[in-house]
Amino acid sequence: MIPGNKDTRDGIIFSLPFLVVYLAFMIYPLLSGLYISFFKWDILSTASFVGLDNYRTLFSDEKFYSSLWHTLQFVLMTTPTLLVAGFLMALAITGSSPWKGLMENVFFFPYIFSMTVVSTLWAWLMQKDWGIFNQVLINIGQNPVSWLTNERLAMWSVALTTLWWTAGFNMVLFGAGIKQIPKEIYESAAIDGATYIQSVRHITIPLVSSTTVLCLILQIIASFNVFGQVYVMTGGGPHGTTRVLVQYIYETGFKFFKMGYSAAMSYILFLIILMVSILQYTLLGRKENA
C-alpha cells in the first residue's frame, strides 16, 4: 500500500464519474418508475395517487395477458434456437475448416446492423405479394406464404429474423468458451479413438457449460425485452397477435397517456425477468458445482 493512499476513498473517487451517470440515468429512473406506478398520470397534468389500482387493473386486463403470452412465445421460440445456432457456428469457426475466418465474418456480419435496418430488410423479403421469398416459392411451383400476415406464422418470421440477426453474438461468446478448453483434452480423446461427435458431446458441451448459462440468461433477458423487430415488421399484427409486452407498455404510456399503468406493467415485466434469472442462476449454478 502506498503511504497516504486510502483504497476506499480512492476507489470511490475513481468510480464517481460512472456512479454519477449510473445513479442519474439508471437508478433514479428505476425508482421514479416505481413511484409513478402508484399514480394516474398523463405526463402533462398533475398526477393523482391511486395506490395499487394500476396493479389491480393489470391483472384483469386481457390485453396485458395476451401481450405477455406473445412475449413468452417469442422467448420460447428464440432462446433455444439462438443458443443452438450460436453453438454450432462457434464449432464451425473453432474447427479446422480452411473457411473458418470467412465463416466467422459471415456469421457475425448481420449483428453490426441496427434493428431497424434488419427488420425493414426482412419485412421486405417476407412481403406477401412482392417479397423475394414468395417470388422464389412461386418460381419453384409452391404456394406463396403469408409470412407476416398470418397469425400462426408472424411470430416465427420475427423469430427467424432475430435468429439471423443476433446468432453471431452468441457465436462469439461460445467461440471464446471453446477456445479456453485445453487442446490436450481433445488430443488424448483422439488418441483413445474418440470421434468428432463424441468429443463434442463429452468434452466441448460440458466444458462450455458456464458460457451456456451466461448465454441463456442474456438471451432470455433480451428476448423478454423484444419490441423493435416486432414493431417494425408486423406492427403487432395481424390483429394484435404479435403485440409483445414492451410494445403494449410503450403504447399505453406514450400513445394512450397512461403513464402510471405503463410503469406498473414495466415493473411486472421486471419482476418476471428477475425471477427467471434468479431461478436459472441457482438451478444451473448448483448443477455446475456438483
Next chain:
Amino acid sequence: MKKQILLVVLAAILASGMLFAQAAPETKAEGPIEITFWSLFTGGDGEFFDAMVKEFNASQSEIVMKNDMVKFDNYYTKLTTALAAKTAPDVVVVHQGNLLNYVPSGSLLALDSYVDATTLADFQQAPLDACRFDGKLFSLPFDVHPIVMYYNKDLMAKAGITKVPQSAQEFIEASQKVKQATGKWGTAIDNTTGVYKAYTLARLFMSMIAQQGGSLLNADATAPAFNNAYGEAALKWLQDLVHVYKVNPTELDYDAAMNTFKLGEAAFYFNGVWATGTLEQTAGLNFGAAPLPPIMGGEAAWAGSHTLAIPVQKNQDPKRVEAAMTFINWMTSHGEMWAKAGHIPTRKSVAQKSEMKALPYRADYAAAAAFALPTPRTAAWEEIYGTLSDKLEFAVTKNQNPKAALADMEQTVKNIIASY
C-alpha cells in the same frame, strides 16, 4: 486570502456580465427572429412542407423559420416530453384528433387574442370549430384530409362500367364485373396490420355508420353506439367483399393495398387524400378521385386535420409568439402549395386561387371537406381507434359473426372508456 476571494467574486461578476451581454442582442437586435418548428411530415408531405417553409423564409426578412423534422413514429412521444418540460419549439403540428391530449393540461397557448376576425372568417367553419375547446381556440387548421375513393379508369372501361359506383350494391356489382372481365380485384381495402394498423377499416366503419344516420360513439363520446343495425350493415359489407363476393384480397396491409392500386391490380381504392400525391406520380396509372360515395345512403367521411399550434413556454416571448402567428397565417393562406400533397386547404381565399383550381383531382374531392366527420372528443380516442382497427381486422379477415364481433367490440370500448 482575502485578495483571492475578491478575485473570485470579480471573475464571477465578469462572467455573469458576459452571459448577459451574450443574451442581450437576441432580444434587442434588428436582425431576423429565428423561430423553430417541429413537423411530423415525411415522404411526399415532407417535401412539400419543406418547400413551403423555404418559400416563407424567402418571402420576408423578419422571421427565419427552422424546420426540424422528427420521424412520424416518434413525433408525439417527442412532442409530449418536450411539452412536459416546456421546451417545445415555437410552432408545432398537431392532428386535430390529438389536441385533446394537450389542451386540458394547458400545454398549448390559446390563440384567440392573436387572430383577428377577418382572418378567422376566412377559415372554413367546421375545421376551425374542431380546434376550439370550451370556446377557446387552441390551434388553426392547416388542412382537412378525409378518406376518399380512387378508381382506376382503365379497369372500369375494360369491365364496361360507365358510372362510378355509389351504393353498397353498385360497388359489389361493379367489382364483380371487374373481376370477371379483367381478373383483377374489385376493391383494395386494407384489412391487415403491417407498418400501420388496418385503420382504413375503422375509418370506413365509422364513415358508413354515420352515412346511415348513426354515430360510432354517442354524442358526448362516453359510450359506444355502433352495436346496432347500422354497425352490422357496415361490418357485413366489409366482410362480404372479402368472403362472399371475393372481390377484395384478404391479408392485405396498408402498403400492399396502395401498391395493388398503383399496379392497376384493383379498380376501387379507399384512402386518405394524402395518397393523391403518390398516385399521380405513378406512371401509367389512369385514375380518378371522388369524395367517399354514399355507400350506406348518406354523406359522411372520416377525416383527419393537421393543425398548427403554439406550445406554452416557460418564458413566453411575445415577439416569438407574434412571429409564430405570422408563420401560421402565411402557411394556411398558401394552402394551394400544401394541396399538392393531396390535402384540402382550409381557407376560403385559397379555394378561390387559380393555382388551386388548376390542380387536378383536388377539385374532384374538395367537396368531401363539407361532410368530414370530427374526431370524437374523448381522451380515450387513440386507444379506441387502435383497438377497433385490430378488432375489425379480425372480424373481416376471419369472417367473424358480425353480431358477435360488434358485441365484443362494444364491451371492449366500454372498458377502454371506463379506464380513463
